[in-house]
Structures are given as structure tokens and as C-alpha cells.
Amino acid sequence: MRVIILDSAKDVAQFAANTIIDTVNRKMRPTLGLATGSTPIEAYRAAIDAYKANRVSFAQTVTFNLDEYIGIKEEHIQSYRYFMNQHFFSHIDIPLSNTFLPSAASLNEAQLHKNAHQYEEAIKKAGGIDLQLLGIGENGHIGFNEPTSSLRSRTRIKSLSESTIEANKRFFKNGEYQPRLALTMGIETILESRQLLLLATGSKKANAVKDMVEGPLTAMCPASALQLHQDATIVIDSEAADKLVMKDYYLWCEQQRQDLE
Template structure:
């Protein structure tokens, strides 16, 4: 796990976009894993700017969303299908049919989850997965206690997560209780995982998953087992790390050719 600490979200967006641009230039048909929430927004803004300014091409790429609410009607502004379209895919030239989302309105959700996994495998798996992390250490919607080997499935949200997400709805009562999410085992199959965390409210979760034990109580800690995991942090999110100075020194002195 590589931990990179930078002053703020603008630098995070640039670093992450550098990695994604390099991937697309060597593999135009790359498969991207897309997260929602506030953490990835600087990445999406930077990628959209590079597409508009430099012609960064997404036309052959595919994308898979991490998760989706269960029970929201199609077109609901807070469905993750709509959020990803609004915040990213509508701003670049990715083919709409190449953007894949879990189906939270399927009549047979277990079958839809299996189909989602099959679609990923049919395209060779995810090349680069963007992640955020919850204040309780969840990634995707794999809440504390999730199996470290879990696959795409339906999950119940804990109340803390519903409270965290209530700001996107008119009231807490509107926040769904269930989601479809890629599992931790699914996420771990991505060839490169890039997790973004910003703000002091994420500092405890960052310390737990980077420097704590691997445990289902902190789902993101499973990334300690990933062969190519990059953690991009601002100073506030890194403020509780014991080895922060070591991470800074390592990144400042890494070979330029190595990339993220």
C-alpha cells in the first residue's frame, strides 16, 4: 500500500488523473471502476478538463459503478447511476452503453448481482478502481462486519451511513435502507485500487485501515492485502497517521518513472 499525502484535493485530483490518463493512453479500452460521493469529484473534474482541453479519449473505455441504492426509481437525481452520469460520464466521450451500473430496481436482485460480476469478467476485469472511504471504514457499501471475500450483493446500511448520506436527500426518511454493492472480494480483483480521503472527519478511518489490523470491523483494511493499492490523502485526513513522515519521505524520493 502506497500512502501519498498532499496539501489538498486539487493535488489529489491531478495525481489520480495522471494515473488514469497514463492507463488510457497505453490501453484505450481500459475498464475503470467509478465511485460516488464527494471524494472522487476532484478526479472527475480534472479528467473532464483534460478531455475538453487535451482531447483525452474515453471512447473505447468501459466503466463499472461501485454501488447503487435499492428502491429508487430510475432517473432519481440521487441514484448513483444519475450521480455518475451528472458528475463525470456526461462530461467526457465515453459511450453511454459502456457505463455499467448495479441494478437496484431489479425484480431478482441476486441474479442481477451475478450478471454484474459476469459483465466485469467478460471485459477482463477492472483495471483501475476509484474508492472513497466512510467514516466507519467502509468502501463501496461494505459496512463493518462485511466478509473480506464478499461479492456483489444486497446490503443493509447502518444508521451512521444513512446519516452521512442524508445531506443528499430532503430528509433522513428518504435515505434507502438497502443498497447493491460490489463486494470486498470483487474490489480486490481490480488491478490497481486508488482510494481518496480528505478532511479531518476521515482521519480515524484512515489510521484504522492503513496502520491498524486487517479486520472486518474496518472493511477498507483489506486493501493491505492488495498488490497495488494507492491511498491519496490531504493533510487533514492524514493527521492521525503514526508514519506520516515516512510516507512523505518515501513519496518525495520515489523514482519518477514509477508513477502511482
């Protein structure tokens, strides 16, 4: 696990954008795993700027998002399809037919199970994910894999924790229906990606970051599963790194890496 500690959230976003751009430029038909939430937005903006400056084209890129709320339509302002269109897809040259999210508008359980299986098959058909972008919840979740999620889990229906529902409440109007279920890639699905890039910023993420990096491998902190991956990079700002016991060591290691390069 490579831990990179940067000065600011802006630096974290730019590092992520550069990694996305490098992956897309190196691959003939790159496949990206994407995430929603406040942390990736700035990374998407930086990637959009690079596209507008002719530094990258997404015309041959295929994307798979981590998750989608169950029970709201794609055009709903709080759906993750809407989020991705607004914050990324509509600003670059990617065909929308190359962008995939779990199909979760149905409230029929059998149909949702079928959709989850089809999502797994679509990822396999695309050749797997080259680079998976991740955030981390305050309780250590990745995607919507909440604490106690199986480390061998695949795309499936997942109940959201009370803390996740509370954290996302700010995005919904008073009295508006707020989903409590989601279709999410499983932890094993995520770990099959060839490269993982997790972003975390702000002091609220410090405890989760510490548990992920320095804690035991446990389903109580789903993000700790990244310890098992051969190419996982954790990019955090100084606030998110505040609780790390070995912070100085990670800074030293990164300096040695840069000197070698």
C-alpha cells in the first residue's frame, strides 16, 4: 500500500486527475471505475480542464461506477447517474453508451439481483477495471460496503448504515424520499481492479484513514481490504493524515520513491 500525504485537498484532486489522465493515455481502450461524492468532484474538474486543453481524450474510455441508490430514477437530481453526467460525463468526449452504473430504479428484489449479476458480467466483458477510484466513509466504508460487509462480496443489494444515511441527508430536501438501500460493487469486485486509488481529505476522515492503513484487516473497516491489493495508492491531505502513527515514515518513503524516479 502506497500512502501519499499532500498539503491540501486541491493537491489530492490534481494527483487523482493526473493518474486518471495517465491511465487513459496509456491504454487503447481504458476502463475506469468511478466514484461519486464530494471528494472526487475536484478531481473530475481537473480532468475536464485537461480534456479542454487537449491533454486527454475519453472517446475510447469505458466507465463503471461503484454504486447507485435503489428506488430513484436516473434523471432524479440525487441519483448517481445524474451526478456523473453533471460533474463529468457531459463535459468530456466520452459516449454515454460507454458509461455504466448499476441499474437500481426498480424496487423488485428479483430484478435487482438480476441487475447486480448483469453488472458483474458487464465488467468482465469489458476486460476488468484498469483503475478504480475510491473514497472512504467516516465509518470506513468503500462504495456502499458498510462495516461487517463480506470481504468476498460481489455487486449486490446493500442496506446503508444510519451514519451513512445521516451523512447523505444534506443532499435531500425535507420530506423528500431518501433511499436506504443501494446496489454496490462488492469488496472482492473492487479488489479485482488492476489499480486502486483512494482519496480522503479533511479531519473527519482521519480515524477511518488510520483504521484502513494501520489497523487490522477486518470487515468492521471495509477499506482495510485495500491492504490485500498489490497496487493500492492512498492519497490524502494533511488533515486526513493527522491520526496516522507512522506519518513521518510514509512521507520519508514517498521522498525516497521520488528520488529514485
